[in-house]
Amino acid sequence: MNLQLNDVQQPLQDSLARLLAREYDFGHRQQYVTAEAGHSPEVWAQLAELGVTAAAIAEAHGGFGGDAVDHMAISEALGKCLSLEPYHGTAVMAATAIGLVGSEAQQARLLPRIGQGDLQVAWAHGEAVAGRVTVCAGHGVDGWWLYGAKPCVLHGAGAEYLLVTAQAAGEGVQLFLVDARTQGVHRDAYRLIDGTPAADVTLDGAPAERLGKLTPALLQRLLDTGISAACAEMVGAMDAACTLTVAYLKTRKQFGRLIGSNQALQHRAVDMLVALEQSRSLSVSLALALAGRNDLAGADVPSHAAKVFVTRNARQVCQEAIQMHGGIGMTEEYAVGHYLRRILVLDQLHGDMQFHLGRLEGRPE
Template identity: 75%
Template sequence: MNLQWNDVQQQLKDSLSRLLANEYDFEHRQRYVAAAEGHAPAVWEKLTELGVPAAAIPEAWGGFGGDAVDHMMVSEALGQHLSLEPYHGTVVMGATALALAGSDAQKAALLPRIADGSVQVAWAHDEAVAGRVTVQAVGGTLTGAKPCVLHGASADYLLVTAKTAGDGVGLFLVDGRASGVRRDGYRLIDGTPVADVHLEGAVAEPLPGATGEVLSRILAIGISAACAEMVGAMDATVALTLEYLKTRKQFGKFIGSNQALQHRAVDMLTALEQSRSLSLSLALALAGRNDLAGGDMQAHAAKAYIGQAARQVTQEAIQMHGGIGMTEEYAVGHYLRRVLVLDRLHGDIHYHTRRLEGWQD
C-alpha cells in the first residue's frame, strides 16, 4: 500500500503545521478558551483559506475530493495543538453525512458553504443513555433532546438522529435558529464549547440516504478522526515530556539520566507509535487503500486501544513532570483533559470494548 502523502496533501500538511504553530500555541489557545465563541473565528477563517474544510469534500460540491486519510492528517495536526475549532462536527461528521446521505439539493445547498467556511454544522447523535434514541420524528418535525453536542450552540445547522416510524433511525437536517430549537451552551473540561439541544416540534428535513449501513460508515469515519486527534495529542505530550527530561535538573543531574524514567519514556513512545499505526490503518481501510474491511470491528478496536493508550501517555506525562504538570499555566495537563473528552466522543473505551466482546460471542 502507498503510505506517502500526495503533493496536495503534503502541501496542506506543511501549511497547516505552520499556521497552527503560529496561531495556536498554548498562550493563544488559552485566550481562545476564554473567548465568547469558545474558539478562534479568525483562525477558522485562515484554515478555510488553506482549504482545510474543503480537503475531504467531493470535487463536485466545491472540495478537493479527499477521504478519511485527509481527515486523519488534519485531525492529528489539530490534536497536537489542542484545537478548539469546529472541524470535527462541521467537516468530519457534517460534510461526510451530507455527502453520503444527503439529497442532491441538500448537498448543493450546504457542501460548498462548508468548503468555503460560511456554514458550520453540529452532529447531534449521542444520547444520555447509549443506544437509546430519544428524539422522535413525526410529521416532518422532531421532538426530544440531544446532550453534549460539539459546537451545538453556535452551529448554523444540526444533523440529528431520530426515531422514525417502525422503530427505525433516520438522520435529519435542522436549522439551528428555527422555531422549536433551544440550545443550552456550556464548556467541557478541556474548554470545548458544547450544547444540550432541545427540540419541540422543530421542522426537519430527512437525509434520504441515511440507512443503517451509511450511519455506521459515518460514525466509523468520525471514530477514525477522533483517534487521529488523540494521536496528535499524544505526540505533543511525548515531545513535552522528553524536552522536560532533558532540561530539568534535580540534585545536580538532568532527570532524564534516571534509567527508570528512561524506561517510562520508552513505554510512552511505544504506545504512541502503536496508536499511530492503528489510526493510519483504520483511515486507509475506510479510504479503501488497504486490504482490511474498515468496518465496525476495526473502528471499535482502534478506538478502544488508542483511548487507553492516550490516557496512559498523558497521565504518565503529568507524573513525570511532577507538580508543574498539574498547573493551569502548563500545557501537559490540558492534553490529558483533551484526551478524556476525545475518549468519550463516539463511545468511550468501555463501550468499544463491550462491542468487541459482543462481536466475539
Template identity: 40%
Template sequence: MNFNLIEEQQMLQDSLRRFLTNEYTFEKRGRTIESGKGLDPAAWQAFAEMGLLGFTFPEEHDGLGGDAVDTMLVMETFGRALVVEPYLATVVLGGGLIRDAGTEAQKATILPKITAGEHFMAFAHSEPGARYNLSLVTTSADKDGEGFVLNGKKTAVLNGAQANQLIVSARTDGKTSDERGISLFLVDAEIAGLKIDDFATHDGQRTAELTLDNVRVGADALIGEAGAALPLIEKATDLAIAALCAEAVGAMEALNAATLEYLKTRKQFGVPIGKFQVLQHRMADMFMATEEAKSMAILAASEADSDDRESRRRAVSMAKTMVGQCARKVGQSAVQLHGGMGVTEEMFAAHLFKRLTMINLQFGDASYHLGLVSDQLLEGAA
C-alpha cells in the first residue's frame, strides 16, 4: 500500500495545519467549549472557505469530489489541534448520508448549504440499551396519509443541539432487532414534538438526547428506500469510524510532541528528564504505537468507501481495535511521563488524553471491534 500523499493532498494538509497553529489556539478552543455553543462561527466559516465542508460531496453540488482518504487528512489534522467543531456530525455523517442515499432534491437543497457553512446536521440513531447494535431500533415511524409520525428516544446524538436538521432512524416494519424495516427521515430541529436535551461530554464536545413525541414529517422526508436503511447506516458508521481513527492518530502525534517537549524542559537532579534512558525507551514505544495506529487508519480510510460490506467492516474493525489499543498506550504513557501535571486542565496533554479516551468508546471500543474481527475469522474458517 502506498502511504505517500499526492501533492494536492500535502498542500491542503500543510495549509490547514498552519491555519490551526496560528488561529485555533488552545485558549481559543477553551473559550469555544466554555460558550456551550459547540463551535466557533469564524473557524467554521474558515473551514468552508478552504473547501473542507464540501470536500467529499459531488462537484455538481458545490463539492470537490473527494473520498474517505481526503476525510482522513482533514480529521488527522483536526486531531492534532483538538478541533471541537461538528465536522464529523455535519459533513461525514449527515452530509455523507445525503450524498449516498438522498434524493436529487435533497442533495441539491442540503449539500451546497453544508459546503457554504450555512447548514448543520446530526445523525440520530443510537438508542438507550442498544449499545453498539446498529439494528436495534425501537423508535417507530407509522404511516400517516402520505407522511409519517415518529415516536421514540435517541441517545448520544453528536452535536444534536447544534443541528438545523437531523437524520433520524425509525422502524417502519419488523421487530426491534430485525435488520429489515429500518428507515431514515429528515427532521427539522424546530419541528413540533421534538425535544433536544444538550450537554457537554468528557472531552469538551457536545452531544444530545432526543425525544420524539408524535413528530409528523412528509413523504419527502424519507431518505432512500423505506425499510432498507441498515446498509446505509453501516456504511455511514464505518466512514465515521475511519474518520475517528484518523483523528486519534493526529491526537497521538500531538501528544507525543507535547510529551517530548516536556521531557526536554522538566529537570531532575540538575538535568532534563529526557536524558534518562528508561524515559527515552518509553518515548520510543509511544512513537512506534502511533505509527502502527497510523498504518491502520490509512487502511480504514482506503476501505471505508467500498460497497463490499464484509471487507469494509473487517478493515474498519481491525483499525478501530488497533487504534484504540495504541491510543490507550500512548495516552497513559504520556500522563505518566508528565507526572501529576498530566491530568490538569492547564495541560494540553490532558485534553488530548480525554479525547483519545472518548474516541475509543465511540461507535464501539477496541474490545467490541476485536470481537467482531474474531467472529469474522472464525466464520471464514468454518
C-alpha cells in the first residue's frame, strides 16, 4: 500500500530523513545510549525546530494540524535509526491526550510547549497486569492525590511531567498530570534492553492535576493512536534490518562467491521483504482509519490485529536478519541485533502480542 503525503508532510519527511542520516547513524546512536539523559537533547531540539514535535498538534496551539498519519510517518523514520528520543510519550501520547481530553486552558498552557520541544511528558499507563489500572486517585479540598505504582515508564526519569491513568471513585479510569519533581513521586531509573531510559514510578500521595472527562471510548482512541505509532516504528526497524541484510548478502563472500548467490538465502530475503510490506500496509491502514480517511469501521479491531501481525512479522524479520548475518549479527558493535532488541521493547508497549490476541479472541481481562 502506498501513501501519498501532502505538501506539508512530504517536506517534513525529507528534512527529517536528512537530519537523522546526519545526526543518528549507528555510531552517534550508541553515544546517545551512554549519555546521562539517555537520548540527545541537541537532536531533540533540532526535531522540534523542524516541526516534528508539533506535526499533529492543532494549528490553534502552534502546530501543523496533523493526525495519526503524521505520527505514523515520523515514527517509521525514527524506527529506522533506533531513535532514543522521547517522541512517543511526549508528541504522540501526551499531546494526543491533552488535545482529546484537556480543557482549553490546559491545551493552551501545555500544547505549545510540547510543540516547541520545551516540555517532555512521560506516558504512565501500563501496570503489572496489562489492561488493568490499579493506581487510585483521591480528591479533597486541596485537589487530587494519586497512590500506587506504574512500572517501566519510558523516559520516566527525565520527563518534567507524568501523564498518569488512575481510578477515580465512581468515574472509572481518568487522566492526571503529575509534576515528576514534586513530593510523593519516586522514580527508580534504569535502561531497557535496547538502551531506552525507563523508570519504575511510585506515587505516594502525589498531587495531580486532572484533565477533562475521560470516557472508555476516548481512552481506547488514545491507546489506538499509540499502537499505530508503535507499529509504524516497528515497520521502520524492519525496513532498516532488511536493508542491512540485503546489502550484506551482496558483499559477503564465502568459498569464493557471494552468499547472496545462494538461492535459499534469496528466498529468505524475499520472505523478509514480503513480511515488511504486509506490515507497512497494515500500519498505513490503521493510521488512515484513525484519521478517518478510509472505510474501516471500529478502529479498535484493526489496532489489535495490527499490533499482533506487525509484532509477529517484526520478530521474524529481525531474527532472520541476525541469522543471515551470522556471528556478526550478534555483536554489540553491529546494528542489526539492536533492531530485534527494539522490537522486543515495542512489543510490550500498549500491551504485548498475547494481550492483543486475547482481545481479538474476546477473552476477558
